[in-house]
Amino acid sequence: MKTKNIKYFLAAGLLCCGLSTTFTSCSDILDEQPRSQFDPTFFTTKTGIEGGLTSLYAHLRYFYGNGYWLNHCETGTDEYTYAQSADGNFKDADLSGVGNLTSTSSRSDLLWGTAFANINTANGIIENGAAAGIDDALLAEAYFFRAFDYFLLVQTFGGVPLDLGAGELKFNTSTVRTSVRNTVPEVYTAIFADLEKAVKDLPDNPRLTGTATKNLARLFLSKAYLTYAWWLENPNQIPTYPECNRESGQANSYFQKAYQTAMEAINNPGPYGLQPTFYDVNVATNDRNSEIMLYADHDENEKFGNGGAGYGWGSGGSPENFAYWMETWNYTEMTAKTDRKDDDGKPIFINPIQREAVQALGRPWTRMAPIADNFMKGGVWEDAVKAIDSRYDATFTLRYHTNWKKAGGTDAFVYGANDMKVYPNEVYFSWVPESEDGNINYTGADGKLGFGEMAGRADFVVAVNHISRKKYPINWKIGIYRTDNAGGLGSKVNGGSPRPWNIAKFSELYLIAAEAAVKLNQNEEAKRLVNVLRARAGKQTFSQNDDVAVSVDHTEEMLAATPATITIDYILDERSREFWGEGYRWFDLIRTQTWAKRATTYHIAGSGYTDKDLEEFKRNIPVGFYLRPIPQGQLDGMEMTDAEKEAYQNPAYRN
Numbered sequence: 001m002k003t004k005n006i007k008y009f010l011a012a013g014l015l016c017c018g019l020s021t022t023f024t025s026c027s028d029i030l031d032e033q034p035r036s037q038f039d040p041t042f043f044t045t046k047t048g049i050e051g052g053l054t055s056l057y058a059h060l061r062y063f064y065g066n067g068y069w070l071n072h073c074e075t076g077t078d079e080y081t082y083a084q085s086a087d088g089n090f091k092d093a094d095l096s097g098v099g100n101l102t103s104t105s106s107r108s109d110l111l112w113g114t115a116f117a118n119i120n121t122a123n124g125i126i127e128n129g130a131a132a133g134i135d136d137a138l139l140a141e142a143y144f145f146r147a148f149d150y151f152l153l154v155q156t157f158g159g160v161p162l163d164l165g166a167g168e169l170k171f172n173t174s175t176v177r178t179s180v181r182n183t184v185p186e187v188y189t190a191i192f193a194d195l196e197k198a199v200k201d202l203p204d205n206p207r208l209t210g211t212a213t214k215n216l217a218r219l220f221l222s223k224a225y226l227t228y229a230w231w232l233e234n235p236n237q238i239p240t241y242p243e244c245n246r247e248s249g250q251a252n253s254y255f256q257k258a259y260q261t262a263m264e265a266i267n268n269p270g271p272y273g274l275q276p277t278f279y280d281v282n283v284a285t286n287d288r289n290s291e292i293m294l295y296a297d298h299d300e301n302e303k304f305g306n307g308g309a310g311y312g313w314g315s316g317g318s319p320e321n322f323a324y325w326m327e328t329w330n331y332t333e334m335t336a337k338t339d340r341k342d343d344d345g346k347p348i349f350i351n352p353i354q355r356e357a358v359q360a361l362g363r364p365w366t367r368m369a370p371i372a373d374n375f376m377k378g379g380v381w382e383d384a385v386k387a388i389d390s391r392y393d394a395t396f397t398l399r400y401h402t403n404w405k406k407a408g409g410t411d412a413f414v415y416g417a418n419d420m421k422v423y424p425n426e427v428y429f430s431w432v433p434e435s436e437d438g439n440i441n442y443t444g445a446d447g448k449l450g451f452g453e454m455a456g457r458a459d460f461v462v463a464v465n466h467i468s469r470k471k472y473p474i475n476w477k478i479g480i481y482r483t484d485n486a487g488g489l490g491s492k493v494n495g496g497s498p499r500p501w502n503i504a505k506f507s508e509l510y511l512i513a514a515e516a517a518v519k520l521n522q523n524e525e526a527k528r529l530v531n532v533l534r535a536r537a538g539k540q541t542f543s544q545n546d547d548v549a550v551s552v553d554h555t556e557e558m559l560a561a562t563p564a565t566i567t568i569d570y571i572l573d574e575r576s577r578e579f580w581g582e583g584y585r586w587f588d589l590i591r592t593q594t595w596a597k598r599a600t601t602y603h604i605a606g607s608g609y610t611d612k613d614l615e616e617f618k619r620n621i622p623v624g625f626y627l628r629p630i631p632q633g634q635l636d637g638m639e640m641t642d643a644e645k646e647a648y649q650n651p652a653y654r655n
Helices: 040-044 046-062 067-074 088-094 109-128 136-157 184-201 214-233 248-267 278-282 323-327 383-388 434-439 508-519 523-537 555-561 568-579 585-591 595-599 632-637 642-648
Strands: 015-020 033-038 080-082 292-296 336-341 347-350 368-370 399-401 427-432 460-463 501-505 539-543 548-553 601-604 615-618
Touching: 040 046, 040 109, 046 109, 046 136, 046 292, 046 501, 067 088, 067 109, 067 323, 067 368, 067 585, 080 088, 109 136, 109 632, 136 184, 136 214, 136 585, 184 214, 214 248, 214 292, 214 501, 214 508, 214 585, 248 508, 278 539, 323 368, 383 555, 434 460, 508 523, 508 568, 523 539, 523 555, 523 568, 568 585, 585 595
Parallel strands: 427 460
Antiparallel strands: 015 033, 080 368, 292 501, 336 347, 399 427, 539 548, 601 615
């Protein structure tokens, strides 16, 4: 499915898809009521300003949780490539010769098409809020979101317009079909000013569940300082656009600001803090926990909890949270022999693991596959890591438990590997470490998808050094969860997830500060900060793959395994282990200018059922691709000469 937004206008008099709220509900969450549009005069009233503020949160749903935005952020990096059922959206992004990333195929259009309307809403709130009687703390939320969107835009496209038609950072009420892009330093100057004001005026504690706070603004301010410092330093001579001078001598001062701001947030956590274990951060039953600082919210209320969309079969479009589909392979193709026989005396087979609305499974879409190198020697999930780091268990579905009974099946058991019996809720298939590969007999038997057998085990297995485009570990962290399955598989398993999509985590502050410390040659401080998260990762109280409580503490081994010298590559490894598959990766690699170094070559097996031998793939990642293209819909919608439109586009994507 190829989905495209057709037209973009940098400014509009009517801002669509908003939500209004009265702010008088006794509930502690945003009281959302759908509105089809905001008229500009709406922002002259207190009710209008409050409705606009709510829409700032609602707009997050239009890219966070969208599977094509996740593709934009992950496919083509060192974490993900395209999977067996991928269409051009994913193949184009992979840059491995199976597609072409262009101004019409890049899914960065999702950001461009959403961010500028939201920025204009923020402009309207900021200009009219004081006169409408809105206090500084509420207005600070608009400053935060204006900076938030501009930060995403400048990382993605380079310099972008600050003037939407009525002047820089002014609320625009007329359709304007011309545009001028500001430079990267000009955009960051606006971002820093907005975030610094947000830090000053936002409250320590959220006024409602999930709203912006002082420390949330500090997180994004520290990350913006860090990203701009890298841009100034430009160690690998990555070009920018519009062209401008870079004051590389100022880079260290911004690395220092990034470190200081992140440390201020860590030392003054307010309502935020690290969860006891990594599992606690990501398990659906603990959503909206104190480590999550910002999320695109959803719930099971079909009218309001998903922007008015239902959770039936799912539209595969915003505002649904359907991104988890993309990283889920079609596990439902497994078949198992039962003890029953048909009229001809042949064994009857069933699907032992069926589609279920639980975090470990969900709707399979097979669009994005993790790269096998990560799970092998030298990778971020190599065997030595798997043995002691709880993040591995709490990131991937590695063991697949049978669920045919929940679908009404009556078989007491099925036959698994070695013709051993597998009972309800027992493991039928597992991913095992690379070191076990020599102990596996890969049968290739019909119906087993190229699975193997190990002596004495009833579950079929595949070693992780045979990850293919057809089958691979599911990203458990972002999986679906519902409370209304009533003991069955769930009637709405094919829809979007009613879970919030996590955007910002308190844990990232440690890695922002550590990255800045490395750049400031403060190795011991970088090591100390990294080890805070590594110590946490050594503790495990629940194994999600075994579905059982455990008492494990590998803290000492985790700390001993931390290298004496912390490098940027090691920081990136840790960021992958903390935020795998959540949409951070492309931004991490372009910030540190390591995209080509870390992602040019990768290995994965083929797209067939029994493919298991790894193939090598090469990506072409030219330096101009460190910026995404301005969407073609934006260029087509502007009344400018062809030469002006050509000059507006980032150079690598010009005709």
